[in-house]
Amino acid sequence: MAGTGEAKKEEADYKRLCNFPFIRQTDMPDEMRIEAVELCVTACEKFATNNESAAKMIKEYMDKRFGSSWHVVIGESFGFEITHEFKNLLYMFFGGSLAVCVWKCS
Numbered sequence: 001m002a003g004t005g006e007a008k009k010e011e012a013d014y015k016r017l018c019n020f021p022f023i024r025q026t027d028m029p030d031e032m033r034i035e036a037v038e039l040c041v042t043a044c045e046k047f048a049t050n051n052e053s054a055a056k057m058i059k060e061y062m063d064k065r066f067g068s069s070w071h072v073v074i075g076e077s078f079g080f081e082i083t084h085e086f087k088n089l090l091y092m093f094f095g096g097s098l099a100v101c102v103w104k105c106s
Contacts, residue, residue, distance in 0.1 A: 024099075025091040032066065036090050040100045044074070051075055051098075058102060066104070073101045 021037050028036060039061055047054040055072040062070040066088075073080065076097045082089075088104035 020094075022093040023090070024093060025089065027087050027089050029087060032087075033090065035065070036062070036102055037092065040090070040092060040102065041094055044094050044098060044100065058100075062102065062104075069106055070102065070104050073099075075099060 021041055023033075023037065026033055036058075039058055043054040043057045047057065051074040055074045058072045058074075059070050062072075071082075076099065078099065080091075080101055082101075082103055082105070084103040084105050090100070090102045092100050094100060
């Protein structure tokens, strides 16, 4: 039983160390990218245990701010191949292994 407690502590320490956004791929303009990254970090921190609510928050904000047709996927261990509008893709990691993919398509 001591091993599981120690494993949880190590995981919490890892997430604390990796508590910064790591942008894997983007083609957004600088202003949009900065705003989207800050939004993703805020949503992931606010809804740390509910990825669906975080994705919904990001999508609704991006739809209002930059026009409709935004899509958001948040999770661990997923791959993707998408078609998106030019200069409207953000793929980042937050908190270690939590991936966030935000893109717009018509």
